[in-house]
Amino acid sequence: MIGAYPFSAVVGLDDLKLALILNAVSPRVGGVLVRGEKGTAKSTIVRALAAQLPAVKVIAACRFSCDPAEPDPGCPDGPHDAGESGQERPAALVELPVGASEDRLVGALDIERALTEGVRAFEPGLLAAAHRGVLYVDEVNLLHDHLVDLLLDAAALGTCFVERESVSVRHAARFLLVGTMNPEEGELRPQLLDRFGLTVEVRASRNPDERAEVVRRRLAFDADPASFAAGWAGQEAALARRIAEARERVRQVVLPDARLRQIAGVCAAFEVDGLRADLVTANAAIAHAAWRGGAEVTAEDVREAARLSLPHRRRRDPFDAPGLDESRLDDLLAEHGGDEPGEPGEPDDPDGGPGGSGGPGDSDGPEGPVNSGDAPETGSAESSAHESGPHRDADGSGTGASDAPGASDGTGAAPDAPATERVIAAAEPYRVRPFQVPGLGDGASGRRSRARTPNGRTTGSRVPTGRLQRPHLSATLRAAAPYQRERGRSGPGLLVRDTDLREAVREGKEGNLVLFVVDASGSMAARQRMREVKAAVLSLLLDAYQRRDKVGLITFRGSTADLVLPPTSSVEVGAARLRELPTGGRTPLAAGLRRAAEVLRVERLRDPARRPLLVVVTDGRATSGSDVAAPAALLAGTAGVVVDCESGPVRLALALDLAARLGAPAVRLDALAAGGGLGGLVRDYRTDYRKAV
């Protein structure tokens, strides 16, 4: 593609540049996960890197990009002759769209033709297209679970394996995997995080000079991409050469035993799971040494590698913020080191790659021949993501991801907040009893309610509605069996026509939208009770995280209801906002319900297949605003549960009235924990309850 933005012209983002380069130098590093807010040029820089990768030689007639020097022996387009001619093409950059189907990713096996004609027809997918190039997944956290599994399996094995019933195809699929995600929109499961070699946190620079330079270059590029690129061609060529040389050198780099012990010591101290972190860190340190031009891994190589390979592996709890405490890293490196970290790399860069021995960040220096005028001193080198990324203590006391961008909007104590407000800390979260949306849904896969899903257990068969994807073999054979004589079958083997084909109907679990409506008014604000209410909602949030739900949070107090967390997959943000939630004031319950009805209406338009579960956390008192009858009627038919927070010797059981209006079961706050039997969860709760009082 003409006009990719030059890699060397990217301002700042030094960690991201380094992580991409280390992967370009050594495929063993295992890919990069880029975490960060929107609008940080993540995709620009990934495209720019792809343009820097050495061209690949491929067999022209092969759809699977076999190397003529070393063709894949199992290639579906093979076998290839040893002397087959090759042609050079740039390394591919393939984008996997979030909404892609399984067929699009791994390729499509035509089961219909296999069964009816007995031929093996295979249409290669994106994994084949990305072989020997870059596979880029923007918003990887929004990708369907099942696709993520397929993708990471292929990335780990270097092979794409497609199997449908008894028909299977495999081909080589080795690619540099780059995923991006905005953590505000939901986390990756921890076991998937671990499958990315490196992670980088990016955020736009807060330095005005650097920001101005980014914009200046962008404007110049947009005005005239060709001449902008021409101005950076020298640096780009030098960078490409340096990557190619490092690739050559990487196999010869020595990893001394002392450095390996240092890696093991640091990984053990950060309590990472398994040995994958050690392996990735070692490979990244080797790549860093090669990139630097060194022959042997130094303590500084280990430090740079660990900084990128450990942050996402030391996470223990979904509410812990990611990131790595760099001063602790330095202490550990010194403790396990033997020699002092921070000794500079040998200045033996053979032909003076851009900027000498430092690293890729040096290539943005002011000497860049920018057409738009002089590039000023940007002062960028020291303000990169690793300094501004969130560093938090892992002492568990804390505010979790509360400094995520925007996390405090609308929740912190506002300047005009009444004096009666306060923030009460939550008690410890616990495992909650499971709540489900009744019936059978069609939502995105998850772990809450029953749903028709592409995976899961087979519950029946049907005539396929479109192209046959998941054949139900025995149903197909049963359909074909009665017609064998009339079709003129004479030998062995069933005669199958396409009218016989049946596909499997499968049932699994879906995730839901769990919308919390939490009473934060003065009547709830007795300290001990609010502690318990917050713990209950935190526990429900943790449960929602495990079940792959989207969550939203509405709170009401004073005279209004606020949507403090618009529906998102990021449970961290929900937890952070709940922890900061102040309480006090009157109780506009009707406003809370009305707000919930509005949110659900919009979400139904946005994501019709995702069924909502309303969780109203209240004592049922409404001391302000209109009557609840009308807004409750708006919510009729929505699956829900009322968590009754009333306590004390005199009970009004108002939450039960609300539950009855909503047609929802109610559960007492103290009966929310799992394993409590059904005692606290009563459908016709009122009678039972009045009897008990």
Ligand SMILES: [Zn+2]
């Ligand atoms: Zn081939």
